[in-house]
Amino acid sequence: MTSFGTGDGELLTLTYPKPLPxxxxxWLVSQRPEQSRARIQKFIDxxxxxxxxxxxxxxxxxxxxxxxxxxxxxxxxxxYLQAEAMQLDVLYEDEHLIVINKPAGLTVHPAPGNKDGTLxxxxxxxxxxxxxxxxxxxxxxxxxxxxxxxxxxxVAKSQQALVTLQSxxxxxxxxxxxxxxxxxxxAGESGTITAPIGRHPIDRKKYAVVSDNSGRHACTHxxxxxRLGDYSLLRFKLDTGRTHQIRVHCAHLGHPILxxxxxxxxxxxxxxxxxxxxxxxxxxxxxxxxxERLELEAPLPPIFEKLxxxxxxxx
Numbered sequence: 041m042t043s044f045g046t047g048d049g050e051l052l053t054l055t056y057p058k059p060l061p062x063x064x065x066x067w068l069v070s071q072r073p074e075q076s077r078a079r080i081q082k083f084i085d086x087x088x089x090x091x092x093x094x095x096x097x098x099x100x101x102x103x104x105x106x107x108x109x110x111x112x113x114x115x116x117x118x119x120y121l122q123a124e125a126m127q128l129d130v131l132y133e134d135e136h137l138i139v140i141n142k143p144a145g146l147t148v149h150p151a152p153g154n155k156d157g158t159l160x161x162x163x164x165x166x167x168x169x170x171x172x173x174x175x176x177x178x179x180x181x182x183x184x185x186x187x188x189x190x191x192x193x194x195v196a197k198s199q200q201a202l203v204t205l206q207s208x209x210x211x212x213x214x215x216x217x218x219x220x221x222x223x224x225x226x227a228g229e230s231g232t233i234t235a236p237i238g239r240h241p242i243d244r245k246k247y248a249v250v251s252d253n254s255g256r257h258a259c260t261h262x263x264x265x266x267r268l269g270d271y272s273l274l275r276f277k278l279d280t281g282r283t284h285q286i287r288v289h290c291a292h293l294g295h296p297i298l299x300x301x302x303x304x305x306x307x308x309x310x311x312x313x314x315x316x317x318x319x320x321x322x323x324x325x326x327x328x329x330x331x332e333r334l335e336l337e338a339p340l341p342p343i344f345e346k347l348x349x350x351x352x353x354x355x
Contacts, residue, residue, distance in 0.1 A: 050112045056102040064091065065098040068110060083110065121150060121179075126162030131336050136201040136329050137194055138167065141338040144188045144315050149178045159193070167197055182206055183216075183281055188299075188315020191218070191338040192323035204328035209281060215324040218276040218286055219265070219340070221317040221347060222295040223306055225272045230263040233289040237282040246302055247284045249292045258282045260289045268351035271298065271310075287316060298347070310350050311343075319344055 054071060056062075065084060069077045081098050083089055088111040089096045102108070129141040142148070142159060149160045160179065164170050170179045180195040182205045194214075196202035208214040236255030240246040249255070259279035266273040272295070276286050287303050290296050296304030299313035324335045340348075 052110045052112065054108045054110065056104060056106040056108060058102075059104050061101040061103050063098065064089065064096045064100040064102055064108070067102055068108070072110075072112075083112065088113070121164065122156060122161060123164035123168070124156060124161040125165050126159075128162055128166055129338075131192065131338060132334065136198055136327070137196055137205065138163070139192060139194045139323060139334075139336050142185055142190055142193050142320075144190050144341065144343075147187045148184045148193070149181055163195055167195075170195075170197065183209055184283075185320055186284065186287070186316075186318075189218075189318045189320060190341050190344070191320030192216070192336055193320070194323060194325065196328070201328040205325065208325055208328075212279060213326060215322070216278050216281075216320060217322040218278075219319045219321050219344075220274055220276065220286065220290065221268070221298045221344075221351070222272050222274055222290055223298065223304065224270065224295045225267055226262070226264065226274070226293060226295055228264070230261070233260045233262065233293060234258070235289065235292055237285060237288050247282070247288050249288060256280075256282055258285050258289065260286060268348070269354050271351055273348065286318060310354070311347055313343065313347070317344060317347055 056067065065077065065081055068080045068084075068089070072080065084096060084098050087095050090109045091100055091102065092107050093109075096108070129143070130138060131141050132139040140159065140163075147154055147158045150156065150158050160170075160181065163180065167180070180197060180202060182194050182196055182202060185191065185193050194205060196205055205214065209216075235249040235258060236251070237247050237258040238250040238255035240248040241250070257280060261277040261279070263275045264272060265275050274290075278285065282288075284303070287297055287300055291300075291303040296306065298304070298306075298309060298317040300316035300318075319340055320338065321340070322335070322337050324333065326333055
């Protein structure tokens with residue numbers, strides 16, 4: 041193990057400012073939003089964090105004026121992350137960020153058992169300087185879209201842009217809006233679903249609305265755009281970004297998204313769909329360097345347009 045504070049890494053000295061105590065790992069995540077909580081915990085477990093000169097633990101309570109030293113070693117090597125030539129639908133790009141209109145069927149980043157053919161592989165070919173931004177297997181990734189969800193996704197091309205954009209999402213400065221076709225018609229014209237999301241208690245590959253103690257706060261605003269017979273076109277705006285959030289909240293509402301094989305029991309569809317009819321059509325953010333407001337839209341994919349045409353013809 042690299043000695044604390046030596047080598048090519050980065051040594052940060054921070055002071056805990058709050059009057060109320062907080063766990064060490066939680067506070068460090070808030071201070072280094074470009075790092076995942078899992079990676080911060082790895083740093084702590086490896087002895088890379090000290091509180092008042094003493095090696096800290098994840099649950100160490102911080103008190104006002106405590107001195108925290110965080111030693112961040114260089115980004116982990118990406119042993120199998122390879123650049124791949126890929127057709128990318130670029131909605132916006134400059135030297136700081138790139139916004140892609142992601143197609144259905146494209147996984148965002150590699151994982152064990154899925155080491156290539158992802159958006160990150162294509163981005164590494166398009167942006168050769170991407171490795172090392174954020175570390176691990178998600179270089180530059182600010183937020184994610186599910187494999188079969190289409191539409192706007194922003195990727196940072198510098199560490200400064202990554203930190204700024206992640207902060208905008210956490211502080212709700214960045215806005216993300218989605219369109220989806222759901223089964224049935226919800227009561228009313230609009231509403232808000234506030235229900236915590238966590239791992240499904242039985243099927244650990246799924247997520248579900250769970251109790252406050254075991255789930256994370258999740259808030260989804262919805263608006264009815266069009267009634268389509270036995271279906272509805274809804275618009276969603278997210279306050280939080282939990283895994284499968286819109287899909288889980290729609291199922292919880294009793295109106296699952298068409299084509300969602302994970303959260304819908306309805307297998308009979310008006311047309312054949314490769315996945316859920318969910319599209320991230322709008323992304324708003326402040327440019328991380330200039331501060332200029334960017335409002336970007338991704339056109340509906342052809343299969344979504346075809347679905348709406350079929351449903352409108354029936355209703």
